[in-house]
Amino acid sequence: MQRKSLDVWVGLFIVIGVAALMFLALKAGNNSSFSLSKTYEITAKFDNIGSLRPQAAVKASGVVVGRVAQIAFDDKSYKAAVTLEMDSTYKFPKDSSAKILTSGLLGEQYIGIEAGGDEKNLAAGDKIARTQSAAVLEDLINQFIYSKAAEGKDSN
């Protein structure tokens, strides 16, 4: 089969196209959801998760150590059950606590883990016992209004 200059041009087009796609995938996008690192799952129950979503980061001291895999509602305890996929390179003591935090003033919500002092580590299937819910703006405002009203009563 003879080769023509046409083949070169079409080949070049394909190369540029695939290179552009690679650029989008590797340079512009995060390939965190593509990571092949091993994970272990733990669960945590929160009274209120605010606007936490699946795929949100789990951070310890600001470093991403896992992701939120699944959020469900537990109708036994009437709490939100959050499944966390932790990177298996990071271990945490059994009595670690989890908080729902907000990045920046109006940013995405994520889970912050604070290490405890237990000698045993959290393993797959374990539950984080101590949790702190998301700060809900309405609750804060209500608290503020009630405390103001209480102050008003005291001064009378």
Place this chain on the structure above:
Amino acid sequence: MGRSLLASLGTTVRDYVESLGYATRTFFTMIGLSGGLLRRPRLIVEQLHFIGNYSLLIITLSGLFVGMVLGLQGYYTLNKYGASESLGLLVALGLTRELGPVITALLFAGRAGTSLTAEIGLMKAGEQLSAMEMMAVNPIQRVLAPRFWAGVVAVPLLASIFSAVGIFGGYLVGVKLIGVDAGAFWSQMQSGVDLWKDVFNGFVKSVVFGIAITFIALYQGYEARPTPEDVAGATTRSVVVSSLMIWWLDFMLTALMFSR
């Protein structure tokens, strides 16, 4: 009077439904006859050169300018909220999710779609398609199928090039011209753009657009009456129908992919 109006409305609806059914049949006939192309890949390569390479320049330049405009407008708005570091994220999300696939598809419909319609319409007017049938060559297999597959391959690649060049354009304006921090530009982009949710879904969109536009262009040419006026009319219809189809499909796909 009222009755004839109703009758003509009925005929129009019937005609539309009928041509939709005929188009669907032609589509599946073409897909069914595509297997033979594996033995003659040169047919697809030739068409890829004709519709892919020739669209490259307009796609690259448009992508660059769209990215630059997005960088400029995005900066003005984000800067009001002190969030100009998110410029990279805004440019990349806008391009990979929407503008890359959609504008590429619209430009492709104008640049390559029209030339396909005109080419096939003229083949029909010159009785080349009938001549093929005389020689027991199926024009759907020999003329339509290679052009269709070339379009389906070319559009996603062109859309990727558009988005990549657009991000570069946004980088040029945002970082080099205005002075947004380069590190923040890229890191915000990488933390916010998801490989599957954004890049891959944008790619799927452009594949769907490629299928739709290329088939509409081919069908309009194939169904044109063999007169100079109607070939011209078919070219216009090809652009109008493709453009409306792109917007409709874009709405549907966005609702399917990004609603949660």
